[in-house]
Amino acid sequence: MGRKLLLDKAHVENIRSYDVYRREGGYRSVEKALKTLSPEQVTEEVKKSGLRGRGGAGFPTGMKWSFLAKPEGVPRYLVVNADESEPGTFKDRYLMEFIPHLLIEGMIVSSFALGSHRSYIYIRGEYSWIVDILEQAIIEAKNNGWLGKNIQGSGFDCEIYVQRGAGAYICGEETALLESLEGKRGNPRIKPPFPAVKGLWDCPTVVNNVETIAAVVPIINEGGDEYAKIGTGKSTGTKLISACGNIKKQGVFEIDMTISVEEFIYSDEYCGGIANGKKLKACIPGGSSVPILPANLLLKTAKGETRMMTYESLADGGFQTGSMMGSGGFIVLDEMQCVVRHTYTLARFYRHESCGQCSPCREGTGWMEKILLNIEKGKGKMTDIDLLWDIQRKIEGNTICPLGDAAAWPVAAAIRHFRDEFEWHVLNPEESQRRNYGLANYAQPLQVVA
Amino acid sequence: MAEEKKLFKVTIDNITIDVAPGTSILNAARQIGGEVTPPAMCYYSKLQGSGGKCRTCLVEVAAGSTADPRPMPKLVASCRTNVMDGMVVKNITSERVLDARAGVVELLLINHPLDCPICDQAGECHLQDLSYEHGREGTRYEFTRRTFEKEDIGPYIQLHMTRCILCYRCTYVADQLTDTRVHGILDRGDHAEISTYISKAIANDFSGNMIDVCPVGALTDRTFRFKNRVWFTKPVDAHRDCPTCCGKVTIWNRGDEVLRVTARKDQWGEVQSYDGKPGWICNTCRFDKKNLSDWVIEGPMEVNRHSVISANHYVGAVKPQETITEVMGRPPKLLMDIHKISDVNKPEVDLSAIPGPPTSETYEGNPRAIGHNPTDEKANEQGIGTTK
Structure with missing residues (x-):
């Protein structure tokens, strides 16, 4: 049983209320930080902990904080990105819904470290009921002196506001989020300047994921060095994984990044194996935008090592034979699933969510969707597969924000690993409407690539 | 004495130029001119905040700066990336850029x-x-x-x-x-x-x-829609005293009819600046002043001789700058080298230097009198034709 730092108290009865949360040891980190540490020391602890951003990119949080520009007389802001819109990812929702005070506590400590007196939670509009939960938690925290002027007599002021998004995936991109927060159309900004220099209302801003900010609480409570001991290598601490798809137990699991992917999928403690006695065909290990992996490459890396649930191991082999930890949206596909249909669904999503600002993403996502629909409906041609490959190559890396990459990677990975399935769809247009391709050789033992 | 500003040295496609700090790569390339300038569909130097969207101006940065010579991993939008001292930029010398640009153009056109x-x-x-x-x-x-x-x-x-x-x-x-x-x-x-x-x-x-x-x-x-093709019109620069705008315009005529009025454009297709201010024009000048008598004509508009508008345009044709030989170390690849066939298109010959048909002064009863014409002279030297 791995260690739990974020969700260990999540199922205490009434943990949503301040009194229970406080009784269970809540807000200790705020007391510790405000009374015994300086802002620099808090940042130093986070650096030592090796905490990496939990939103998807995995950038070291302490480093991000130290990049924050600190000019005189200019306010700084902390913005928490709760616009969790990646298909397959629902860990932040769980955290905010069941243990909202953890996020508030983490935000107070982080705001103290960054010198932000006004911090924002930008939450996706679809999480309407969680807004009420968070606002209730903020009121309770304020009534008990954890927010507002002169928190607990330390002289530090901080306010937290919750802002709802209007249902756009693109607003999870940090600069689009800031635009939306300012009340504008959620178009990503062109970088540089980065938010750490010019963010919200042109002031230095740090944008962090909900889980990252929540993880600051155990880091301060236990110390950065203690936190860094959990996990393996540069993947320190615990990570929330939201597992879904054809598994027996869907849900949010907190793992300490020492277990293998095989254990995560098949052990009863976590996913409990593939549902209905089927076989594992493929898996997207980190939310819809990261490359899909067939079963053989998922369980073992190309070098034949066991693939672990860590940032490094999931990325082993690059995009050729690896994937990414991403945001922790673990989507499992069994043998009954059709990769072409699945890729089409993702392409449709990205076409719908592209903001339309820069041309490769705006036009390319629509084109890919149409071609994939043709292949799925049995009207595809062999050349369409190469064309798809070419289009995704023209989109990837040429766009303003990572949405272009996010739209290109799933298509690229699907063609890279499941090309025979695409070809089968083209060659057997009628049969492909009646049945799925099945497992083929994806679950076979891995061939070691020299 | 004013403090001398340090200039940044930037190399674009093997051509080095000194530019002021804060210049974007695109503007530095525009100072060089010619083929090394990336195309820009959304960037407009007179509009703040424009650019970065169309992705046609993507370039490869082979070395970030003298201090940090690492190359940038991704292609960057040259209109929104500022130059650094010692930056090395590849535009038409980079296959990657040309490939990406062709992709963007294809996507723009679908x-x-x-x-x-x-x-x-x-x-x-x-x-x-x-x-x-x-x-x-x-x-x-x-x-x-x-x-x-x-x-x-x-x-x-x-x-x-x-x-x-x-x-x-x-x-x-x-x-x-x-x-x-x-x-x-x-x-x-x-x-x-x-x-x-x-x-x-x-x-x-x-x-x-x-x-x-x-x-x-x-x-x-809407006042010009379907009136004429632009290359059949004669663009002339003109001005009037306008209380709301600079009043400096290009009027597009056919005969003595003013078909439309636009602001004057520079070689990048942008509105020209006067004393550092962009010469935007007001709607009165643009849509209401459609009589030649409203305007003081200055002369033919300068037009790039590669443009279709330069057809029949003998005066004011601007020779485009050619940098391809310098950049690529080879002459441009042409399907047919027109310079070998016709002197009219020779870059060193100014089109306005070629005289038109005989006038009443030169005619003097000789139907073939057409004064000085380089093509004819060459023909004479080679003994082709009889112009005399």
């Missing part, structure tokens, strides 16, 4: 109607130029193209959204030149459109500049 034969912008369309220079011959797109309804936004401008490439320039014009912006981008993704909020008219004195900044035929002048 939903474009390609209705150039009936489009008023044809001949002065940036997308047309771009696709000639960087596009493919055919399209691989086999689906129905996206279409929108035509919309009249106000009495002077028609919006043809189907042709739009969403460069956002017109929204910047409305933001920066007028008091209130009543149009913007509705919707998102490939169904995003420029529109006024529920078909409102755009009525302000400077709205006509949206037509000038539009790189394609999405915003057209």
